[in-house]
Amino acid sequence: MENWIIDVMNSFGYIGIFILITLENVFPPIPSEVILTFGGFMTTTTNMSILGVIAISTFGSVAGAVILYSIGTLLDVERLEKIVERWGHILRLTEKDIHKANAWFNKFGSWAVFFGRLVPLIRSLISIPAGMAHMNVGRFLLLTTIGTIIWNTILVSAGAALGASWNDILGYFGTYSNIVYLILGVNLVIFMILFIRNRRKQ
Template sequence: MENWITEIMNTYGYIGIFLLIALENIFPPIPSEVILTFGGFMTTTTNLSVVGVIIVSTIGSVAGAIILYGIGLLLNVDRLEKIVDKWGHILRITSKDIHKANAWFQRFGVWAIFFGRLVPLIRSLISIPAGMSRMHMGIFLLFTTIGTLIWNTLLVSVGAVVGASWSDIVGYMDIYSTVVYLILAVLIVLFSVFYIKKRRKVRK
């Protein structure tokens, strides 16, 4: 996939970066780390500029986030509640759980959006619950843009500094992603155990 990404960026420049980053937000398995660090490296060998790559990649990220936000609007809480009423018993989820999760996101969603944009995989998917909870579009765009700008600036700048060694940074980002995923997995397990115990106490 790296060869395909770098070929598109070499061929289409800013347009290629925009399209790849927008696609990366919609299809998370495409690694933004490769796009951004290689984009930074390209500023040392082409007429692309660091500022230009950062701006274009940020616009692409926000465009992709808006699409996922729109999907979240279609998967609103009421529709999700109907699905849970029909199939939720399999995962032991009730419509009440959905409303609790929605209330939590409405309360803390702004910071979830901001910090979520700094976490691989989560940075893309976090836009869906924002749409589902009907987060104000202006607030969503503001914190999405700020978080995205920080992420993009960091990786593009590092790619520009290390030059031809940009692929080494991708390796370090893979380690970062793995650590983040492990932490998230542990938190999910702990939350699940806590939730199950709490429900058992309520039933008793």
């Protein structure tokens, strides 16, 4: 997949980045880390600019997020689980991925959209529970855009700074993702323990 992404970006430039980032948001297994860091590298070998790559990738991310938000407004958890059960092998998603995004949203509320945009996989899926909760569209777009700009700026700038060694950063993001998931898991366990204790006291 990485080679295909690179070929598309080399062939179509900004348009290729927009299409790939939009698809990455709708189909999370497409790695934004590859798209954005290689996009940053391309600013050192083509006439593309860092600001241009950040801008076009942000437009693509928000467009993809709006698509998933719209889908979320039509779904409930049970219906979503049935879709993943049937098509998850194609989308490369599991029910665990969906529950993780839903738990994130339930814990942080609308701010989960902002924080979620800074976590691989969650950054795409978080739009679905936001849609299911019928979160205010204006607030959704604002938090999505701000979180996306931060994420895109970090990765594009890193790709530009590393140059030909742009893919060195990909390994670090796997570690980063695992640490974030671990922290989220611990917080959820603590939340459940406190919730159960409060229920017992009542």
